[in-house]
Amino acid sequence: MEDITKIFFDLLMMFAAAKIMGEIFERIKQPSVIGEILAGMLLGPYIFGLIHPSQAETFHVYKVLAEIGVIILLFTTGLHIRVDDLLRVGRTSFMVAVLGVIFPFFFGYLFTLTAEHNTIEAMFIGAAMVATSVGITARVFADLGILDSQVAKVILGAAVIDDILGLLVLAVVTGLGKGNISYVKITLVTLEAAGFIFFLIIIGKRLIYKVAPTFNFVKTRNGPFVLAVLFCLGLSAVASYIDLAAIVGAFMAGMVLAELNIEFKLSSRFESLYDFLVPFFFVVMGIQVDLSVFIKFNLLGAALILTLFAILGKLLGCGLGAFGLGWKEASVVGVGMVPRGEVGMIVASIGLGMGAISSNLYSIVIFMVIVTTLLTPPILAKMIAKKFVRKKQKEKQEEIPVDL
């Protein structure tokens, strides 16, 4: 392997930049995740130009590391949410997800039509507005140590449903873009997704208690950790295979194992893996951000308007869906659902690749994704700080048993 020296230097730079920026953001009392994304932007081609996504062979490796990182992130997020807890907030999550898809879709759709683009373009922009980046919000909650709160559960549940709805919207829109849309396929994807999730929710909990005693029979060192990794990788692979996002599988795996989290100290066993791999997800996300969008001044107006619609869409839709929780909680849910991430970028790039949307519209979507992603964490942190700050400190200590 000729390029292994380069790979080691790149890994060193990414990890060091992420941790240094994360440390700075911790010290100015902001979620370290923003620091990690900014670290990626600094390393990327538009600022210091130290790591280029165009160097396909090495960058492919970093994308896989990032993908494993986001799997570990969603898995450990799931570990904090027991199925019963989720079912308790299930109706609210469902409403939040559905309204949080409808509002942004139509906002994006109408915005694009008004700007004199055609229906297909409008549908694509609508679809790109839909999917919440659960990674960002989960990470902010984890940084603040409030993954166990009701609001976190509503949001994370909604984000999972939201991912599935986003997937359906993408399937429909892609079908329309290609000119042929099969209702059979849409129905199949829906049934598959629903089947996967309901099977795990209903069977998972019963099965896990039957399987749990075998955890103690494993001779391999760190047995519970190894079995948990296998379950996580397994469900991620299956979810990816049936065209769901792999992160949905990882999240479900974590949620099923949440029942055993305390008994087998699973989340503390995953801590180092989390601290090593998760930063690569956010740094790689930052590296891939196309900052040239910000200097295309003729697009800036339109980009700002679409971003405003993206924010309002989730604020109104999700806030409405969570209204039963009370005004304050509903607004946290609304803000928590704002960040769009890789899914929005993927939808836009599929549209661009198919020739269904123009490169200007593509740039505008990227702008919207960056701004919603960077704007949400500090606002969310501020809104939550007042309520949860004491609980946060207590939990942070619990998270690091090796320090005690």
Added chain:
Amino acid sequence: MEDITKIFFDLLMMFAAAKIMGEIFERIKQPSVIGEILAGMLLGPYIFGLIHPSQAETFHVYKVLAEIGVIILLFTTGLHIRVDDLLRVGRTSFMVAVLGVIFPFFFGYLFTLTAEHNTIEAMFIGAAMVATSVGITARVFADLGILDSQVAKVILGAAVIDDILGLLVLAVVTGLGKGNISYVKITLVTLEAAGFIFFLIIIGKRLIYKVAPTFNFVKTRNGPFVLAVLFCLGLSAVASYIDLAAIVGAFMAGMVLAELNIEFKLSSRFESLYDFLVPFFFVVMGIQVDLSVFIKFNLLGAALILTLFAILGKLLGCGLGAFGLGWKEASVVGVGMVPRGEVGMIVASIGLGMGAISSNLYSIVIFMVIVTTLLTPPILAKMIAKKFVRKKQKEKQEEIPVDL
């Protein structure tokens, strides 16, 4: 990323196969590392054909994962060996390394000349006989929980010196193969390597005590782990950059940090990362093994003889070097230095690529590497079991603080 589903299934298969085979080997009281290599052979192109090294794009990713895995392995190995401990065994390690290079080199050289090949071929085969695969032995010692023993320290110290000598031999032989050998370059490589290691040994310990207090000022979660990862990645990158193997840098990083291992619980913090990543190194090693060598019957005789020489070379050379430790310890050192790994394969493949050795000689070297690698762990385990078995059990418990 189109192939992400395939990558998840591959990772799942590799991890599952490694852990299942490892578990089986634990139960038949053999080092789990053999199980992991065999798992790779099973998955590879010659048995079940589930993962092919020829699928360059995905396999490249697994090789990088493996490379990070072996870095973590050598780093955690280093964590158990303090500089003072190594200096105490330094003279013995040095003798073991030097004699353990001279004997196998001349055995390989004479074997090849006797078989009527030319001098260049003989030099290459000699060079391929030199470098011990420290990964295998370190892993066996870790599996048995005796990394802190004197024998382990002698072997690991010798293996590091051995790597550097192997590198020099390779540099010389490659120069001869190309027809031009620069003594200036050889001297430069030697000085660079020696400088890197002596600098770390002499300065490292003093510096680390000055730096240690800052460990407590880091706000980032799991701070000591993060700083240790940075140091490990940093020295690996530097070692790789100055044409030393990256694992030498990782080992030195671990050894410098060994001073702080207990205070900051470093080795238990690295446990999950180790249990997740290290298996990929051995599985990938297994996948790359060319089993077709075993069915080329006309080569089998020559292959067996070379393997015998490879074993005798290290047994005699290293045993002689360690004779001061007493007969039993010297024989453990001799056996512990027997396994050749990726370095032998690399030397042979460079020779093949340059047209300096024939494909038959290449196959014979691969055979020798496989047999010495698979033969050593069970023999070593048996030799050590009588002496250390009680200590092993005690240490194994200490290794898993989360279980207490």
